[in-house]
Amino acid sequence: MELLCCEVDPMRRALPDPNLLYDDRVLHNLLTIEERYLPQCSYFKCVQKDIQPFMRRMVATWMLEVCEEQKCEEEVFPLAMNYLDRFLAVVPTRKCHLQLLGAVCMFLASKLKETIPLTAEKLCIYTDNSIKPQELLEWELVVLGKLKWNLATVTPHDFIEHILRKVPLPKDKLLLIRKHAQTFIALCATDFNFAMYPPSMIATGSVGAAICGLQLDDGDSLTDLLAKITNTDVDCLKACQEQIEAVLVNSLQQVQQQQQQSSPSKTVDELDQASTPTDVRDINL
Amino acid sequence: MCQSPLGCLTADPAQLVPPWLPCVCSCHPSPVTRSAFPAAAAMPLSQSRAGQSPCSSKACRNLFGPVDHEQLQQDFEDQMKQQLEEAQQRWNFNFETETPLEGPFKWERVLVAEQAPHEVHSLVRAVISSDSRSSLAHRVPPKERVGRICPEEAQQSSKVCRAGSLQGLKRGQTTIKDFYSAKRRIVPARPRP
Numbered sequence A: 001m002e003l004l005c006c007e008v009d010p011m012r013r014a015l016p017d018p019n020l021l022y023d024d025r026v027l028h029n030l031l032t033i034e035e036r037y038l039p040q041c042s043y044f045k046c047v048q049k050d051i052q053p054f055m056r057r058m059v060a061t062w063m064l065e066v067c068e069e070q071k072c073e074e075e076v077f078p079l080a081m082n083y084l085d086r087f088l089a090v091v092p093t094r095k096c097h098l099q100l101l102g103a104v105c106m107f108l109a110s111k112l113k114e115t116i117p118l119t120a121e122k123l124c125i126y127t128d129n130s131i132k133p134q135e136l137l138e139w140e141l142v143v144l145g146k147l148k149w150n151l152a153t154v155t156p157h158d159f160i161e162h163i164l165r166k167v168p169l170p171k172d173k174l175l176l177i178r179k180h181a182q183t184f185i186a187l188c189a190t191d192f193n194f195a196m197y198p199p200s201m202i203a204t205g206s207v208g209a210a211i212c213g214l215q216l217d218d219g220d221s222l223t224d225l226l227a228k229i230t231n232t233d234v235d236c237l238k239a240c241q242e243q244i245e246a247v248l249v250n251s252l253q254q255v256q257q258q259q260q261q262s263s264p265s266k267t268v269d270e271l272d273q274a275s276t277p278t279d280v281r282d283i284n285l
Numbered sequence B: 001m002c003q004s005p006l007g008c009l010t011a012d013p014a015q016l017v018p019p020w021l022p023c024v025c026s027c028h029p030s031p032v033t034r035s036a037f038p039a040a041a042a043m044p045l046s047q048s049r050a051g052q053s054p055c056s057s058k059a060c061r062n063l064f065g066p067v068d069h070e071q072l073q074q075d076f077e078d079q080m081k082q083q084l085e086e087a088q089q090r091w092n093f094n095f096e097t098e099t100p101l102e103g104p105f106k107w108e109r110v111l112v113a114e115q116a117p118h119e120v121h122s123l124v125r126a127v128i129s130s131d132s133r134s135s136l137a138h139r140v141p142p143k144e145r146v147g148r149i150c151p152e153e154a155q156q157s158s159k160v161c162r163a164g165s166l167q168g169l170k171r172g173q174t175t176i177k178d179f180y181s182a183k184r185r186i187v188p189a190r191p192r193p
Helices: A024-037 A053-069 A076-088 A095-113 A120-126 A133-146 A157-164 A171-190 A199-213 A220-229 A234-261 A264-273 A278-282 B069-091 B135-139 B142-155 B157-164 B166-172 B176-186
Strands: B105-109 B124-128
Touching: A024 A157, A024 A199, A053 A076, A053 A095, A053 A120, A053 A171, A076 A095, A076 A133, A076 A171, A095 A120, A095 A133, A095 B069, A120 A133, A133 B069, A157 A171, A157 A199, A157 A220, A171 A199, A171 A234, A199 A220, A199 A234, A220 A234
Parallel strands: none
Antiparallel strands: B105 B124
């Protein structure tokens, strides 16, 4: 009888499906439908009265922390932020209800993407019990209605594999590039400037920033190639990638400030859970 | 889009909203227990999720101060009422009283013989009039619908009742194709002379 090692990821995953990943029709369809799921307007100007951009950042940071702590799938956080932005683009919302909305969006995104979704109770505890599970479930219905039950949003993550397989990259670096690109995508989701960008552009910019950050690029040809893959305008892509790098620098500075303020023994732990995901630090800018 | 004014709430909230008890002290609601919330407690697999328990975590925090639970309930009721009104307009059907209204869809009562009387009234279908510009009108060409339903009505009359039962539906709907055939068998189940 063979011995079985049980110390593996308890989540059973399907293998990557070549029918989906190596077929350009899939990429083309994603590019065709992605804009349907963008928020309708820049809502701080035209819809919201009570909610300010810094509040979105606060709730986004909290959502990312919860998703990281609960080891959610990578897609859950950006997807939840997409729901949040789409809801806020149509419904004027009170400041004191914004965290509830964030929790509802995580609840929905987790149910859509995960084998074992986050529970309503757990999410309520994360709001320090400021909301009740019953309220979460009620508002789930409201959010679903406002999103017209269109939850299967195209996210930047959907493009990552399609992009990576078309860029010549050293195989041993692929895992790291993917991880960094995912981190950039999460970072973009915390920043409202990216909320109206097509997911393909964020994905392409994130892959570009990941490759450049690891100094694996060979000049302008990379940007041209990336732009071609997702039919993005080269200048837009360059601007997007620069913006992503700026957001990274900005958030690294924030982390440094936090480090200086808090005691050194705590910082590593905090950094793991804070708004900046850990591996960003490894990037050589 | 604007919220409906707070004063115009006339619908019976009990119909839309599950029973909910407003919290006495909105600042410090008591920790929720499993027994207080059966729906979440019944959720399968909830305990086996990986990840740490949130209680002691730094992420466990209230971001924007105390939540006004009464206001929240009020906003929820307004939103639900608005959604119900939108659905009513969209389908020209009053979902509260389950009665058809004037509009592009013609609603017909569909009776299934073996079903209990209280289930029968909910089985209605929309017949799209030819001048309708609704998106559904494109998806269901009337010609096809008529051609499919009528011939089977004669042959499958004995099957109809069984297909209408829940068990029959479950067995039939394993693939999309099966679903359509199951649906086809229900639709003609009208009272015959």
